[in-house]
Amino acid sequence: MKTNIEIDALAKQLWALGDPLRLQILRILPTEPTCHNACNVSTIAERIGLSQPATSHHLRILRQAGIITNEKKCRDMIYWIDLEAAEQVSLQLKEVLS
Template sequence: MDKIAGLAAAAELFKVLGNESRLALVWLLSTGPLTVGALADKAGLSQPLVSQHLRTLRHAGLVTSEREGKEIRYALADQHVAHVVLDAIAHVQEPNEQGNQQ
């Protein structure tokens, strides 16, 4: 099979998104920029853990950061990743063919 352009990069994207906490952070950031503290509160995670996940997301080019005074606000680099995550959540919440939730 010939290599499909972008397939390897897409697989790497799914590896990064293959963590429930990182999915939660992307979901939270889909509504707008937030600080580490706000993300930790809303996600129910510790600030060090949120910082670690944000570092992974930033390294993958999915999240950007901008300093505002003493705080850093994190935002999605673009809305494409939000669409992927939100569509995946909507997909798993749809009833399957037998009418049962997955």
């Protein structure tokens, strides 16, 4: 059985994933930090039709949940999915449901 800390972290991650706009953001984000497919706040906001502040808010929630990461690169702050963290969420959810 999972400890409360692990369950709490998983619950936070699932909450972060449970928003339709954040799921749209994840569909846009690359899985590695390269300049040729880089996604900054402006690019993401434009593609999902949100303001930059609203997009930043959703990115912050995903980042705090550990699902995405960011780095200043290519003159911008770029974002990408942390595949290892996403896989851990999936594995932990499967464990809870089994």
